[in-house]
Amino acid sequence: MTEKAPVELREQRARLIASTGLTETVLRERAEAFQLYPEHHDIWVTVEGIDMHLAELAEGEQSAELTEAQAQARGWEEKYFELVEKYTLLAVQAAALREWLPTLHLAVESLPAKCPYHDDTTPHGTWREACCDTGIPARRRALAEKALSTLTTEEKK
Template sequence: MTEKAPAELREQRARLIASTGLTETVLRERAEAFQLYPEHHDIWATVEGIDMHLAELAGDEQSTELKEARALAARWEEKYFEMVEKYTPFAVQASALREWLPVLRRAVESLPSKCRYHDDTTPHGTWREACCDTGIPARRRAIAEKALIALSETEEQNR
């Protein structure tokens, strides 16, 4: 991969946008509305990649105050989600589990219970998920059923 200076990246970005015949604003609006031609979508994806790379490069040049502020914001965000999780009433969590458990069971029951070709779906070797590609849904069903049983037991214990 060739390393480019930020100035070269900005120049490439401008050339890409100009090649579409659209302004950056119009290109962004159409991308957000999923109204781009495939070739324009590819260009927009490249422009977004360049923007992310430029942001990473700028991140190395950020002031220590900005870095500290971002770290503090990240810690506050973690604390917020921790508090929401901690203080969400258990009754709300339990009712959500009771509501969605039957839906999850029906979804799991829609998967085949065994492979079309093999009765045993255990993985062969360390690199295979199941007996064969056809056995993967059956293997995943078995794993999901174990998880659902564990969830059901947890719900019964908390009642």
């Protein structure tokens, strides 16, 4: 691999751009819009490679403060993406909850509020879910209302 000085790389870059007959701005815009002829695309890819190489060369000439600041910025960026990954799922879950809460409330309201035979629907012993078989929907409604009120108060926080 041959090493060129940054000045030579900039000259080569300028010659490549001039060989297209386009300005750098027009070349960049067309590349971003995928509207380049194949030979112009090859030149653009080469120009981007030269730019990256020049950036790497310039990075080696940076001051210690700038290098430290870039390392700190990379650390912050990693922390940012870590937090985004962590909280995106929570935001999606919260949005789903907000979307389905009205439907859940309607479903709970469709259950009877009390047993048609008894006012008290509390379970009797460990083997019975409610006061009787007809009291089970009322008991489940009470439990669902409790869960929904908990979810609604957590959603408001």
